[in-house]
């Protein structure tokens with residue numbers, strides 16, 4: 567999986583064409599990588615697995631109470647990335663968070679109002695907020711696998727995968743490269759640095775494929791992404807607008823400003839109508855009706871992730887937000903039908919073992935392939951015999 571390697575990034579590029587020529591444009595999932603990756607890993611949608619946005623208003627369960635004294639520090643210090651990164655590390659180990667964690671730009675004044683929703687790692691068995699993922703599936707069936715470790719570099723993970731292949735120890739591998747996403751955020755989707763990075767990934771994959779072909783009779787390769795990336799050409803100070811209203815954060819309402827969304831919780835009708843009216847006049851975005859959230863499988867009837875979701879148009883960036891104090895060149899997390907949201911799938915297989923039209927379908931592809939590989943490689947295993955009869959079982 568190459569993070570942010572969307573359809574628009576590769577459609578006019580030869581990326582992987584010589585060894586994975588069969589290409590598919592895939593629908594993504596509404597939200598950020600925090601939901602796209604869990605959807606790929608579980609085959610389910612945000613409303614089903616409940617790994618959606620990172621921060622939610624939940625003061626009763628907030629683990630951040632110990633950070634409240636930091637609200638007295640000047641913003642010039644607390645908004646600095648280096649300070650945030652240091653603190654993020656401390657908090658992550660202190661709270662024993664196992665997934666990806668970043669304090670981003672949440673103000674310390676309000677941090678104890680929020681909970682962080684990814685306490686476990688979706689890249690591990692038992693790592694979903696609700697239900698199983700591909701790693702549970704593999705472990706139940708005793709299918710030996712490789713999964714990359716987010717704490718290691720891309721090269722480090724590649725070296726580990728090569729060792730496993732050389733030892734012929736695995737039937738299945740899930741490699742996750744996040745570097746392209748960071749690059750795209752920084753330089754935008756038109757920079758020459760982007761195809762340059764694609765060439766590096768191609769080299770790595772070509773070499774790993776050659777190695778796998780030396781050790782295995784058949785290698786099925788799927789290169790895919792979780793979403794694409796749109797350039798941000800317009801900045802929107804939504805917080806500035808909301809702050810001028812005669813309603814008070816914490817007392818009347820709570821909000822998380824993601825970089826493309828704002829999610830609100832209301833404590834009285836006055837706040838609800840003031841904020842709804844204000845958002846209705848912002849031409850750069852719109853309130854997403856519940857019915858549309860439902861169509862996107864991202865509607866939460868309990869309002870856990872927000873009672874009102876405001877989403878900006880592709881190319882608009884909410885700045886400052888709780889995700890960042892300063893602008894970045896490109897972003898994702900727009901409407902899934904916006905041009906740059908689409909993900910991609912490239913493979914050396916002309917026929918797919920499962921119907922794949924959006925990224926959660928990748929899960930069914932992975933389970934079918936893992937079982938087929940196990941049946942071929944380890945026909946004597948009871949688990950293989952039992953599970954080879956069905957290609958797309960549910961767990």
Ligand SMILES: [Zn+2]
Pocket residue numbers: 570599747748751898
């Ligand atoms: Zn990203």
